[in-house]
Amino acid sequence: MKKLSIVVPCYNEQEAAPIFYDTVHGMEDKLSSVELEFIFVDDGSKDGTLDVLRGLHAKDERVHYVSFSRNFGKEAGIYAGLEKSTGDYVVIMDVDLQDPPAMLPEMLSYIESGEYERVATRRVDRKGEPPIRSWFARKFYKLMNKISSADIVDGARDYQMMTRKVVDAILAMGEYNRFSKGIFGWVGFKSKWLEFENVERVAGETKWSFWKLFIYAIDGIVAFSTAPLIMASVFGVIMCLVAFIFILVIIVKTLILGDPTSGWPSMVCIILLVSGIQLLCMGVLGQYMAKTYLETKKRPIYLVQEEE
Known part of the structure; x- marks a missing residue:
């Protein structure tokens, strides 16, 4: 039986982490064709996230975690999770359940068909976001596609399932200044895009302020365009x-x-x-x-x- 590794970056998510685990764990009957592996990455959380992850590991040996010495950012969290994963297939998910776990069976079916190497997702709306933030986000995606060689779809999420071949290609790009959305588009491979409507966080508060997103956008432009x-x-x-x-x-x-x-x-x-x-x-x-x-x-x- 093949293995599916679920990579979950976390930062101050002591409330959301157990809810995420219970939700995905409750879907095992729909993912019966693969063995599950959970890879939680604690990005230097200052709350009780690490204690929660220790508890999940003690309860379920399929749960693994990596805890950073300090906060290195989500990009480092994604890279660490991919490095630690051992599955034939790997999916990256946000712990706040804004990436709907209900989509996992459909994503897996496309991957298992052998027709696609990567199944990615995009939001078709931005309900709940400030209008100015949504406007800048749409303009950013348009700008990136015009000035860079990376194919970045409007509303693209980090939520995607990949074969081991794609994961190895991403890990081969060991650059320090990482912009995962650009990297995912740059490596290519045959991809399937699935759409979903915006989902509110299940618990906690977002860690992405407008300023942080602005800096992240500049990093993306510098990383993938001259x-x-x-x-x-x-x-x-x-x-x-x-x-x-x-x-x-x-x-x-x-x-x-x-x-x-x-x-x-x-x-x-x-x-x-x-x-x-x-x-x-x-x-x-x-x-x-x-x-x-x-x-x-x-x-x-x-x-x-x-x-x-």
């Missing part, structure tokens, strides 16, 4: 041309009108504009240099404090 660097170069060329034109205008105006001091307010505005563009371009370059700097350090993606 378009910002090209834009910075284009800005530089344009501003050089504009500056040259202004120089000619000032020279001609001075020779004809003999009034070199007029127009200083507009000059101040121009200086501020050019300075702002320079700082923007420097910031873009700085982002790429910072990512390169971190990659060259060869730091581990995560550190383990305890595992079973």
Whole structure:
């Protein structure tokens, strides 16, 4: 019998973890064609999440967990879970049940058919989210698909089931700065997309603020596109041309009108504009240099404090 590993990143989820386990455990009759393996990854939680995971392991030997020495982020949690998984098939799920476990049998059927190597999911709506956050999310997906080589579907979730071949391909990308949605799309393989409506958390509160999502989006753009660097170069060329034109205008105006001091307010505005563009371009370059700097350090993606 083949094995299905369920990878579940957790951060301060002491309330949701046991509910998640009970829910998936109650579906075993619908997943009878595979043996289940639970891989919980405690991402440096500050509540009682680790104690809950210890209890689940003591109750069910199929439950395993990895506890980080500190909070390394969900991307590190996903990578650690994939590394520890031993199943022929692996599925990544959020512990808050916003990834409906009811979809697991259908996902498994597509994988077992041999027609697909990966079954991914996407939300078709964003009910319950602030409108401004939803708008930025949709624009982000459109932008990423235009400027990068990674195929990222609008509303794509980390919730997906993969064969061992796909998992090995993802693990082979051992980069420190990880953006899983981009990695999943970049590795390719024949994929099936399933849609579902947004589901509210079963317990606890979301750990993703608008600011964290914004930073995550920037990381994704830097990780899978060099378009910002090209834009910075284009800005530089344009501003050089504009500056040259202004120089000619000032020279001609001075020779004809003999009034070199007029127009200083507009000059101040121009200086501020050019300075702002320079700082923007420097910031873009700085982002790429910072990512390169971190990659060259060869730091581990995560550190383990305890595992079973």
